[in-house]
Amino acid sequence: MVTNRPPENGSPGARGNVNRSLTLAEVTPVLQEEELIQLIQNRRDLESVRMGLANRLAQANPTLLQQFGNPEALSRALQALAESNRERLDLLSRKESFFKKVLKAPFRAAWATIKFAGRHPILTTAALAALALWGVPALMEGTGAIEGLLAQVPVNRIVEHMRSFLRLSGTVPVSPIPETIPPDFI
Amino acid sequence: MMLHLTSAELQIFEGLSEGLREGWKTKEETLTYEDSDHTRAIRMELMRLHDPLLLAIAGKMKSAKNQEELVQIAQTMDISKIADAELAEIFFGLGPVVLSQVVELLLKEVQSDDDLKIVEALTAIRHPLLESLQPLS
Numbered sequence: 625m626v627t628n629r630p631p632e633n634g635s636p637g638a639r640g641n642v643n644r645s646l647t648l649a650e651v652t653p654v655l656q657e658e659e660l661i662q663l664i665q666n667r668r669d670l671e672s673v674r675m676g677l678a679n680r681l682a683q684a685n686p687t688l689l690q691q692f693g694n695p696e697a698l699s700r701a702l703q704a705l706a707e708s709n710r711e712r713l714d715l716l717s718r719k720e721s722f723f724k725k726v727l728k729a730p731f732r733a734a735w736a737t738i739k740f741a742g743r744h745p746i747l748t749t750a751a752l753a754a755l756a757l758w759g760v761p762a763l764m765e766g767t768g769a770i771e772g773l774l775a776q777v778p779v780n781r782i783v784e785h786m787r788s789f790l791r792l793s794g795t796v797p798v799s800p801i802p803e804t805i806p807p808d809f810i
Numbered sequence: 811m812m813l814h815l816t817s818a819e820l821q822i823f824e825g826l827s828e829g830l831r832e833g834w835k836t837k838e839e840t841l842t843y844e845d846s847d848h849t850r851a852i853r854m855e856l857m858r859l860h861d862p863l864l865l866a867i868a869g870k871m872k873s874a875k876n877q878e879e880l881v882q883i884a885q886t887m888d889i890s891k892i893a894d895a896e897l898a899e900i901f902f903g904l905g906p907v908v909l910s911q912v913v914e915l916l917l918k919e920v921q922s923d924d925d926l927k928i929v930e931a932l933t934a935i936r937h938p939l940l941e942s943l944q945p946l947s
Contacts, residue, residue, distance in 0.1 A: 737927050754857070
């Protein structure tokens with residue numbers, strides 16, 4: 625589900641034997657995205673971090689080293705790749721920061737309370753909306769399937785909530801909530 | 811028992827009966843975040859789910875042949891069976907704006923202390939979510 629879209633722009637830094645850029649698909653089997661985050665951070669040791677990552681990449685994929693000519697060129701291409709994915713890496717960094725906080729002991733009680741809610745219609749609907757946005761792109765392309773789902777879940781509150789979440793997401797074409805939901809729907 | 815509520819949520823809370831409000835303290839959530847379709851789409855792309863239950867639901871939703879199947883699949887969702895980390899993935903993916911909407915909806919339907927405890931838990935998670943998305947100074 626997670627897609628690594630290769631950057632479409634060229635690699636201004638690469639001056640090796642080939643004039644091309646690195647793609648995330650070439651890099652992520654070896655380097656973690658978390659490591660690439662370091663390349664968009666304001667680090668004093670950026671140069672050594674970059675060379676370290678480039679050397680690891682070269683070691684794991686000698687063809688890349690051949691194509692880029694030398695580790696320095698590979699290092700520059702790596703930096704260009706990080707820059708072209710800056711927004712994505714920035715959000716990934718923020719996600720890590722969020723996880724580091726909320727997966728620690730002080731938040732266990734909060735998670736337990738949320739989970740205790742079990743099949744709470746509002747929470748369930750929010751989770752389903754996330755799954756729909758994440759996993760069912762076809763449903764977001766006006767096929768009407770989500771509409772059908774929302775129209776038939778037998779609790780009118782779920783219908784309203786899911787629609788509002790999906791509408792808020794801005795990704796899904798959601799038709800207006802019917803003013804009247806049949807009483808036998810509840 | 812402490813609720814971290816936005817000013818809009820505080821208004822809803824103050825509209826609750828005295829009995830419901832009894833024993834609860836409030837603190838204003840002052841952090842804000844302006845979401846966008848683009849940013850939300852990237853967060854969704856970064857969402858990594860491993861929970862077999864969630865993957866099964868997402869997979870079944872993907873392959874559902876008709877609306878009736880989708881309804882059946884939706885009804886199998888049970889938050890209590892989802893790991894904390896997976897819920898954190900979902901919350902980060904949805905973002906603080908949707909989470910605030912959830913909080914507001916919950917507040918409007920509060921009928922007991924247990925309902926407020928859910929709000930308390932959600933707002934406790936929302937605050938670090940907001941913190942993590944603040945512009946860098």
